[in-house]
Amino acid sequence: xKVKEKIIELILxxxxxxxxxxxxxxxxxxxxxxxxxxxxxxxxxxxxxxQWTPLFSEKHFGILALVSGTFLTSAIAIAVALPxxxxxxxxxxxxxxxGFRKTLKPxxxxxxxxxxxxxxxxxxxxxxxxxxTIYPDLETFNSLSAGIVMGIMIIPFISSLSEDALYxxxxxxxxAAFGMGSTRFQTAFKVMVPAASxxxxxxxxxxxxxxxxxxxxxxxxxxxxxxxxLNPTIPIQTITSYIVQVSSGDAPQGSLExxxxxxxxxxxxxxxxxxxxxSFWIKKKYQEKYE
Amino acid sequence: xSAIMTVKTDETKTETSTSEKYKLHAKNVSVFYGxxxxxxxxxxxxxxxxxxxxxxxxxxxxxxFLRLFNRMNDYVDDFKMEGKIKIxxxxxxxxxxxxxxxxxxxxMVFQKPNPFPKSIFENVAxxxxxxxxxxxxxxxxxxxxxxxxxxxxxxxxxxxxxxxLALSGGQQQRLCIARTxxxxxxxxxxxxxxxALDPISTAKIEELIYQLKQDYTIIIVTHNxxxxxxxxxYTAFFYMGELIEFDKTKKIFTNPEKKQTENYxxxxxx
Numbered sequence: 001x002k003v004k005e006k007i008i009e010l011i012l013x014x015x016x017x018x019x020x021x022x023x024x025x026x027x028x029x030x031x032x033x034x035x036x037x038x039x040x041x042x043x044x045x046x047x048x049x050x051q052w053t054p055l056f057s058e059k060h061f062g063i064l065a066l067v068s069g070t071f072l073t074s075a076i077a078i079a080v081a082l083p084x085x086x087x088x089x090x091x092x093x094x095x096x097x098x099g100f101r102k103t104l105k106p107x108x109x110x111x112x113x114x115x116x117x118x119x120x121x122x123x124x125x126x127x128x129x130x131x132x133t134i135y136p137d138l139e140t141f142n143s144l145s146a147g148i149v150m151g152i153m154i155i156p157f158i159s160s161l162s163e164d165a166l167y168x169x170x171x172x173x174x175x176a177a178f179g180m181g182s183t184r185f186q187t188a189f190k191v192m193v194p195a196a197s198x199x200x201x202x203x204x205x206x207x208x209x210x211x212x213x214x215x216x217x218x219x220x221x222x223x224x225x226x227x228x229x230l231n232p233t234i235p236i237q238t239i240t241s242y243i244v245q246v247s248s249g250d251a252p253q254g255s256l257e258x259x260x261x262x263x264x265x266x267x268x269x270x271x272x273x274x275x276x277x278x279s280f281w282i283k284k285k286y287q288e289k290y291e
Numbered sequence: 292x293s294a295i296m297t298v299k300t301d302e303t304k305t306e307t308s309t310s311e312k313y314k315l316h317a318k319n320v321s322v323f324y325g326x327x328x329x330x331x332x333x334x335x336x337x338x339x340x341x342x343x344x345x346x347x348x349x350x351x352x353x354x355x356f357l358r359l360f361n362r363m364n365d366y367v368d369d370f371k372m373e374g375k376i377k378i379x380x381x382x383x384x385x386x387x388x389x390x391x392x393x394x395x396x397x398x399m400v401f402q403k404p405n406p407f408p409k410s411i412f413e414n415v416a417x418x419x420x421x422x423x424x425x426x427x428x429x430x431x432x433x434x435x436x437x438x439x440x441x442x443x444x445x446x447x448x449x450x451x452x453x454x455x456l457a458l459s460g461g462q463q464q465r466l467c468i469a470r471t472x473x474x475x476x477x478x479x480x481x482x483x484x485x486x487a488l489d490p491i492s493t494a495k496i497e498e499l500i501y502q503l504k505q506d507y508t509i510i511i512v513t514h515n516x517x518x519x520x521x522x523x524x525y526t527a528f529f530y531m532g533e534l535i536e537f538d539k540t541k542k543i544f545t546n547p548e549k550k551q552t553e554n555y556x557x558x559x560x561x
Contacts, residue, residue: 098368172405176467179363179401180418180474181394190421195408 030269033262040256046263052226052242054260055251061260063267065226069143069236070268073218074211076147076232077154081207084151085158086200092159093166094188105160112156120220123149128221141223141235150217157207165199166192198286205279209272215240239268314339314478314508315360320374322355322532324367329355332374333534335527339477342504344519344540345512347529347555353512356529357480360510361397362390378478395422398471402483404463406455406470411447414455414466418474433473441469442499461492468499479503481511485518497522516556520544528552 038046041061049062088108092101128145132138138145169192177187193200215238223235224245237245243261251257315337322330330352337343345353358364359376362383376383383393395418406414415434424430434451438444443465447458455466464484471479481500485493500509501522513519519526520540527537528551536543536552547553 170405172401172403173407175363175366176401176405176407178366179361179394179399180421180470181391182421183391186421190417191407 027269030262030266033259034266037256037259037263040259041263050228052237054257055246055249059256061263062228063239063264065228066237066239066242066264067267068228068230069218069222069226070212070238070240070271072143072230072232072236073147073150073214073222073238074208076144077150077211077214078204078208080148080151081154081158081211082204085155085203085207086162088155088159089162089166089200090188090193092163093192094184108156108159111153112160114153116153116214116216117220119149119153120146120217123217123221135233138233139223139235141221141225142233143218143222143236144232146218146220146222147232149221150211150214153214153217154207154210157210158203161203161206162196162200165196165203168199169195198282202279202283205275205282209275209279212271212275213240213268215244219244239264243268313337314379315510316375316377316380317356317359318375318377320356320359320372320376322352322359322364322373323369323371325369329532330359331532334374335534335537337508337510337525339508340504340506341525342500342509342511342523343525343527344523345510345527345529346514346516346519347535349514351529352532353527353529354482357482357510357512360478360480361394361399362388363399365390395474396476397478397480398474398476399480400464400467400471400482400484403487404460404467406458406463406466408454408456410452411455411458411466412451415469415473417470422474433475434469437469437473438466440472440503441465442495443469459492461488461495464488464492464496465499468496472503477508479507479509481509483512483514486514493518516544516558528555530555 046061046063048064049060050064051060051062052065053060088104092104096104123145124140127149128138128140128142131145173191173195174187177191182190218238219241222238222241224237224241225235226237226242227234229236242264246257246261313336315335317333317335320330320333321328333356345357347353355364359372360378360383364370364372372384378393378397382388407417409417412434415437416430419430419433435444435448438447443462446462447453447466455463458466464487468479468484484500485496488496497518500511503509504524511519511523523540525538526540526543528535528543528547528549530551536547536549538548543552544556547556553559
């Protein structure tokens with residue numbers, strides 16, 4: 001009996017440790033290949049050059065060209081998702097009749113369950129042609145359309161997490177605000193949102209993190225041309241879509257082209273890791289304060 | 292003919308004098324939550340600048356009745372009311388009633404202290420700011436006045452920018468009273484305001500309530516018999532949604548008309 005218990009415990013431990021080993025393994029591979037990359041390319045060039053052309057005959061390794069593309073699509077996505085997501089959260093928490101919340105929530109969950117490749121296709125074949133009717137100079141591949149669709153994709157992140165944060169505000173505060181003669185609008189914006197601000201900020205940071213890591217939409221709809229630009233109407237390339245391009249191409253293993261994806265991957269990882277750490281820190285700090 | 296006229300005039304006269312005498316006026320009020328009858332046909336008149344205590348066992352309807360006066364029951368699902376409630380002669384359940392305006396006239400203090408997660412100053416200034424008052428000097432004056440009235444000024448005057456959540460429970464409750472007073476209502480509803488507090492804080496708040504009587508009409512729901520007898524002028528005893536007895540506090544506590552009242556205040560049930 002005792003031996004059996006021990007074996008079960010061991011198996012459970014192994015399963016639990018798989019996640020830890022995977023994380024450590026990924027970081028190790030990223031670091032190892034990146035170090036080998038930086039033996040050939042100086043970190044200075046990597047961080048300051050504005051061209052990214054590892055696959056051309058005249059090679060440049062300026063990550064800024066990919067970072068600007070990532071920044072551009074993510075910024076557009078947040079600009080779309082934040083106001084809509086937050087409005088939905090406030091509406092659900094303060095205004096909606098009880099039944100409506102039950103109807104809307106599944107729709108938001110469906111939005112979150114659509115495969116991103118479908119979103120990408122939607123951006124390319126529906127949103128871009130539509131935007132071209134308004135702004136004819138818009139190119140077929142552009143960050144505007146990809147960013148907008150990515151924004152729609154991350155609305156559920158913001159609305160659902162923000163609504164949880166609003167829901168967690170003690171009901172007594174809402175009653176206090178109403179008791180003082182506040183309208184629902186005043187209660188929402190002067191009491192509820194400030195009281196839930198830490199949770200709302202966390203939801204925004206996680207949404208940014210998601211946008212930065214998003215791959216399929218930008219790979220399909222934003223183009224494959226690394227350009228150091230903030231112009232949303234022309235093709236760009238994000239860190240993620242570059243990795244897709246090289247991974248699905250025929251860069252020989254061990255070559256410099258091949259190693260670039262690890263350097264790019266490490267950059268991406270540092271961004272998302274930093275953002276997730278910040279959100280973790282905010283969550284922890286303010287949770288303690290409330291209890 | 293003339294006789295009828297006289298009678299009519301008399302009636303009008305009586306009504307006018309009634310409304311002059313009473314601040315709050317409830318007539319044949321019943322409340323339902325779905326099918327459940329929470330308040331059964333209660334009528335009550337409350338004089339201005341008096342303290343009325345609502346007593347009775349849990350679930351007797353006293354809190355529900357209290358919350359009718361600032362329409363806080365409106366947020367309860369399936370809430371339905373019959374009858375009439377008037378404040379200063381105005382029907383507060385009429386179609387023209389602006390609930391926000393009503394609540395500036397009828398302040399409320401809750402069972403558990405519920406300050407906003409803002410500074411002490413911002414808590415008291417809140418009601419003024421949502422009314423659109425922008426004059427900083429006026430706001431500062433009213434905040435100080437309210438904190439003095441709530442007997443909290445001396446304890447917090449040097450820390451007005453400190454978070455209200457850092458105050459003790461008793462201080463938080465006095466802050467909530469100050470927050471309510473800052474908008475200068477004429478009626479204060481208090482729903483067991485001391486039940487979450489220690490005896491010393493309770494004594495302070497009782498003294499405060501007693502002083503506020505000079506300017507405000509106060510209704511307090513309490514489970515504490517001594518509290519009711521110490522501070523109130525009138526006491527209403529509720530049981531199972533009915534108003535069993537409503538009279539001068541002295542009468543209720545020394546010589547109640549009904550056996551049920553006597554049993555409750557002497558602790559034989561409830």
